[in-house]
Amino acid sequence: MSAKEKKSIYKPKPVSGFPEWTPEVRMIEQQWLDHIRRTFESYGFCSIETPSVEELDVIRAKGGDGGADVDKEVYVLERLHKEEGDKDARLALHFDQTVPLARYTAQHFDKLVFPFKRYQMQRVWRGERPQAGRFREFTQCDIDVINVDTLPLHFDAEMPAIIWETLSSLPGMEKENIQIRVSNRKILMGFLKTLGITDSKDILSITRNVDKIEKQGQEELRCTLVSIIKHTPALAPLSTIDLIMELVKIKATSSEFSGLLHDFIVRNDVIARSISDEAIQNFKEGIEELAFVMDQLSHLPEGAVVADLSIVRGLDYYTGTVYETVFLDDPGYGSICSGGRYDDLASSYIHKALPGVGISIGFSRLFARMLDNSAFETKRKSPADIFVVLPNEERRALANETAQTLRKRGFNVETSHGGKLKRQLAYAEKKGIPYVWFPPFEDGLDHEIKNMDTGEQIHADPATWTI
Amino acid sequence: MSAKEKKSIYKPKPVSGFPEWTPEVRMIEQQWLDHIRRTFESYGFCSIETPSVEELDVIRAKGGDGGADVDKEVYVLERLHKEEGDKDARLALHFDQTVPLARYTAQHFDKLVFPFKRYQMQRVWRGERPQAGRFREFTQCDIDVINVDTLPLHFDAEMPAIIWETLSSLPGMEKENIQIRVSNRKILMGFLKTLGITDSKDILSITRNVDKIEKQGQEELRCTLVSIIKHTPALAPLSTIDLIMELVKIKATSSEFSGLLHDFIVRNDVIARSISDEAIQNFKEGIEELAFVMDQLSHLPEGAVVADLSIVRGLDYYTGTVYETVFLDDPGYGSICSGGRYDDLASSYIHKALPGVGISIGFSRLFARMLDNSAFETKRKSPADIFVVLPNEERRALANETAQTLRKRGFNVETSHGGKLKRQLAYAEKKGIPYVWFPPFEDGLDHEIKNMDTGEQIHADPATWTI
Numbered sequence: 019m020s021a022k023e024k025k026s027i028y029k030p031k032p033v034s035g036f037p038e039w040t041p042e043v044r045m046i047e048q049q050w051l052d053h054i055r056r057t058f059e060s061y062g063f064c065s066i067e068t069p070s071v072e073e074l075d076v077i078r079a080k081g082g083d084g085g086a087d088v089d090k091e092v093y094v095l096e097r098l099h100k101e102e103g104d105k106d107a108r109l110a111l112h113f114d115q116t117v118p119l120a121r122y123t124a125q126h127f128d129k130l131v132f133p134f135k136r137y138q139m140q141r142v143w144r145g146e147r148p149q150a151g152r153f154r155e156f157t158q159c160d161i162d163v164i165n166v167d168t169l170p171l172h173f174d175a176e177m178p179a180i181i182w183e184t185l186s187s188l189p190g191m192e193k194e195n196i197q198i199r200v201s202n203r204k205i206l207m208g209f210l211k212t213l214g215i216t217d218s219k220d221i222l223s224i225t226r227n228v229d230k231i232e233k234q235g236q237e238e239l240r241c242t243l244v245s246i247i248k249h250t251p252a253l254a255p256l257s258t259i260d261l262i263m264e265l266v267k268i269k270a271t272s273s274e275f276s277g278l279l280h281d282f283i284v285r286n287d288v289i290a291r292s293i294s295d296e297a298i299q300n301f302k303e304g305i306e307e308l309a310f311v312m313d314q315l316s317h318l319p320e321g322a323v324v325a326d327l328s329i330v331r332g333l334d335y336y337t338g339t340v341y342e343t344v345f346l347d348d349p350g351y352g353s354i355c356s357g358g359r360y361d362d363l364a365s366s367y368i369h370k371a372l373p374g375v376g377i378s379i380g381f382s383r384l385f386a387r388m389l390d391n392s393a394f395e396t397k398r399k400s401p402a403d404i405f406v407v408l409p410n411e412e413r414r415a416l417a418n419e420t421a422q423t424l425r426k427r428g429f430n431v432e433t434s435h436g437g438k439l440k441r442q443l444a445y446a447e448k449k450g451i452p453y454v455w456f457p458p459f460e461d462g463l464d465h466e467i468k469n470m471d472t473g474e475q476i477h478a479d480p481a482t483w484t485i
Numbered sequence: 486m487s488a489k490e491k492k493s494i495y496k497p498k499p500v501s502g503f504p505e506w507t508p509e510v511r512m513i514e515q516q517w518l519d520h521i522r523r524t525f526e527s528y529g530f531c532s533i534e535t536p537s538v539e540e541l542d543v544i545r546a547k548g549g550d551g552g553a554d555v556d557k558e559v560y561v562l563e564r565l566h567k568e569e570g571d572k573d574a575r576l577a578l579h580f581d582q583t584v585p586l587a588r589y590t591a592q593h594f595d596k597l598v599f600p601f602k603r604y605q606m607q608r609v610w611r612g613e614r615p616q617a618g619r620f621r622e623f624t625q626c627d628i629d630v631i632n633v634d635t636l637p638l639h640f641d642a643e644m645p646a647i648i649w650e651t652l653s654s655l656p657g658m659e660k661e662n663i664q665i666r667v668s669n670r671k672i673l674m675g676f677l678k679t680l681g682i683t684d685s686k687d688i689l690s691i692t693r694n695v696d697k698i699e700k701q702g703q704e705e706l707r708c709t710l711v712s713i714i715k716h717t718p719a720l721a722p723l724s725t726i727d728l729i730m731e732l733v734k735i736k737a738t739s740s741e742f743s744g745l746l747h748d749f750i751v752r753n754d755v756i757a758r759s760i761s762d763e764a765i766q767n768f769k770e771g772i773e774e775l776a777f778v779m780d781q782l783s784h785l786p787e788g789a790v791v792a793d794l795s796i797v798r799g800l801d802y803y804t805g806t807v808y809e810t811v812f813l814d815d816p817g818y819g820s821i822c823s824g825g826r827y828d829d830l831a832s833s834y835i836h837k838a839l840p841g842v843g844i845s846i847g848f849s850r851l852f853a854r855m856l857d858n859s860a861f862e863t864k865r866k867s868p869a870d871i872f873v874v875l876p877n878e879e880r881r882a883l884a885n886e887t888a889q890t891l892r893k894r895g896f897n898v899e900t901s902h903g904g905k906l907k908r909q910l911a912y913a914e915k916k917g918i919p920y921v922w923f924p925p926f927e928d929g930l931d932h933e934i935k936n937m938d939t940g941e942q943i944h945a946d947p948a949t950w951t952i
Binding site: 027028029030031032033034036037038039040041044045048059060061062063064065066067068069070071072073074075076089090091092093094095096097098099106107109110111121122124125126129130131133135136141143145155170172173366367368369399400401402405414425429430431432433435436445448449451 | 494495496497498499500501503504505506507508511512515526527528529530531532533534535536537538539540541542543556557558559560561562563564565566573574576577578588589591592593596597598600602603608610612622637639640833834835836866867868869872881892896897898899900902903912915916918
């Protein structure tokens with residue numbers, strides 16, 4: 019054994035939950051990200067990026083009862099060798115893009131033009147225990163519109179329209195049957211209060227079970243309702259359960275929605291049952307808003323967007339419209355794109371009401387699923403359109419000039435580093451480069467180009483040749 | 486004071502060392518990143534991205550005596566609430582893209598095609614003490630070519646050619662006077678040994694002072710040489726110092742280089758002085774390699790690239806060609822793009838020689854400098870080319886259709902959310918959107934479009950109008 023062979027070797031291995039792709043897969047990921055960016059920009063959304071970190075206090079400032087849940091997932095940074103007296107604020111990697119957006123909007127408030135339409139496509143981190151299919155580092159693609167004081171409801175309709183356009187035209191997604199499901203939290207919230215369910219813990223357990231209805235079926239929800247009714251004697255037991263179950267099962271296209279809801283209200287005499295004017299008002303407002311949003315989306319293909327009253331979203335900051343997006347053939351995979359409207363984005367930072375509406379593509383989850391399903395052709399391992407052969411060392415300058423001429427005309431061109439012609443061609447083939455260019459091997463000959471797919475080889479001029 | 490006003494407010498502030506831009510600056514940053522990516526791809530480099538983290542052992546596996554220096558800058562991750570028995574490997578944010586590249590190349594070795602030409606544009610992190618102008622999170626744009634066993638020297642010339650093309654054509658950089666300085670470490674190393682300076686500590690202190698010659702002048706280097714000569718009686722004192730000083734002051738264009746070096750060797754009788762055949766061989770090899778690289782770059786504009794024998798780079802893993810890039814008007818700002826050739830990229834992981842050559846644009850430093858110098862016009866706060874006015878609520882469908890027609894033709898289009906016409910126009914103006922589209926306000930009228938720069942307003946058809 020030689021000294022070299024004895025040297026200890028550290029076998030590199032993937033870090034669980036931190037995905038990484040080979041060049042050919044990365045090329046498709048780039049196509050996807052470009053496509054998403056292009057679509058977002060085509061609607062006038064501007065890009066922002068925020069640092070990967072926020073102060074830990076900012077991460078925790080997030081309202082609602084999310085705090086405890088969030089804590090478990092947060093990665094904090096430590097300098098490996100801290101110096102004495104190091105009094106920097108603790109920094110943590112952001113776990114979503116909404117918390118940084120709130121801080122950003124407040125911090126740069128005076129420099130932003132409202133309504134502020136921004137997109138953000140960055141990595142986020144969640145330090146969960148590693149498990150199959152869960153990422154600890156992943157990319158999200160978010161769009162949000164934020165305004166001061168009030169935000170027109172049209173934006174609630176713009177979000178799913180953009181997402182539909184984006185997702186349905188992603189390369190490789192053409193055959194997938196996806197559906198955006200929309201609801202409005204005011205409907206279920208108002209309805210529960212209308213029926214007399216007012217305890218916030220009860221409401222939370224109902225919404226959590228409604229949220230999971232597709233994954234775990236209706237039984238859990240029914241059991242929760244039964245137990246709530248047990249300790250709330252004022253409720254009319256059976257009809258309450260049936261009514262709630264009936265409501266959350268409503269799924270409707272834009273043309274059906276208003277009729278269905280009207281029928282539900284009349285048939286069940288909902289207005290008369292109501293024990294709270296405010297609650298019924300809320301309920302009706304939610305229905306009107308959702309009807310408006312659905313109406314604005316009626317130009318999309320049948321089934322692209324449905325009103326689905328089981329959609330409530332787990333996060334407490336949503337106050338109106340909520341969205342989820344599923345594969346119709348595999349709804350158990352969960353939502354690949356979710357969001358909603360919130361009344362007050364940055365109340366921890368600024369004495370202004372900043373209502374907004376946003377939606378987020380879970381890019382990495384979506385991409386990884388398509389990859390697992392072999393949805394992509396991964397032949398090309400290089401962005402090069404053309405590989406320029408090196409006839410011999412004396413003709414290197416000619417090969418370089420040829421490549422440069424083609425580059426100036428917009429082609430991506432790799433020049434050969436030399437070697438036997440057969441090996442040069444094998445290299446182009448292995449990289450999946452679609453065209454091979456042959457500069458003249460002797461004076462007086464023409465340039466030639468070979469189509470690697472068809473094998474066809476023709477005379478060509480680098481100044482004029484086109485694909 | 487109302488309850489709302491009394492609520493405590495957390496004033497958001499920037500985290501020192503973690504830059505973040507307003508939308509108009511981000512737009513230019515995107516232009517820059519797109520431009521760099523496009524140029525890299527035009528030479529056939531493929532993109533890879535690696536996770537933000539590596540196992541701490543991998544980060545530390547980096548050879549040479551870099552370990553201690555590196556440790557100070559490394560950020561390790563901790564889950565905020567670790568669970569009992571949590572035995573995950575410690576993870577650290579990468580502080581460059583070379584360490585991850587080495588691990589990546591070894592890990593995916595069987596799936597890569599060599600020579601492996603990759604670019605990588607990602608954030609890296611260095612947990613230094615915060616100081617003005619130093620970033621703790623920043624973006625680097627790297628290209629590297631790696632091969633198995635040997636790597637042709639042509640690639641050493643391709644690197645500065647690509648970098649010259651990239652940097653000189655970045656929007657806003659047109660007027661900057663930048664220069665790429667190239668050397669070959671074998672020249673200085675061989676020369677020192679030729680003269681009898683063989684102690685590795687001595688060599689290290691000389692190279693460190695040569696490396697800083699532009700920042701701190703020649704005196705430090707001279708003092709170092711004096712002290713080395715004191716403890717190395719075999720050296721001929723004065724001539725040694727003068728010779729080294731003369732060598733590292735050599736700066737030459739491609740046409741001058743060979744002549745100058747030949748003159749230096751002959752005039753100083755270098756060959757005869759040499760006390761080591763191996764050293765003089767190394768010295769000559771370095772000169773030949775550098776002459777070859779310079780010759781291959783002779784097509785670039787005068788002064789774009791110079792051979793500069795004071796360039797040595799601090800990092801030990803470079804073994805041949807080395808690069809730096811400076812603003813000629815402000816060389817003290819330091820290098821904005823550096824790199825070099827290394828013989829053995831991944832010897833910690835794999836029993837194969839993987840020589841490579843690479844160069845890295847310090848994107849954030851460069852961009853921040855241009856921003857400080859107000860090099861950019863930041864009028865546009867939105868990617869939208871066209872803002873479509875909403876004539877009135879009844880014509881919203883028409884406005885949306887108009888926008889969609891324009892989008893399908895490749896324009897970025899924002900539709901107005903409504904309100905008084907004057908305010909709609911003010912909004913477009915504030916966002917710096919160059920064109921405003923007026924759908925007909927009544928049946929029978931034409932569409933019109935206004936150029937916001939010139940004020941010109943003309944009739945137009947959304948299906949055919951062009952800028």
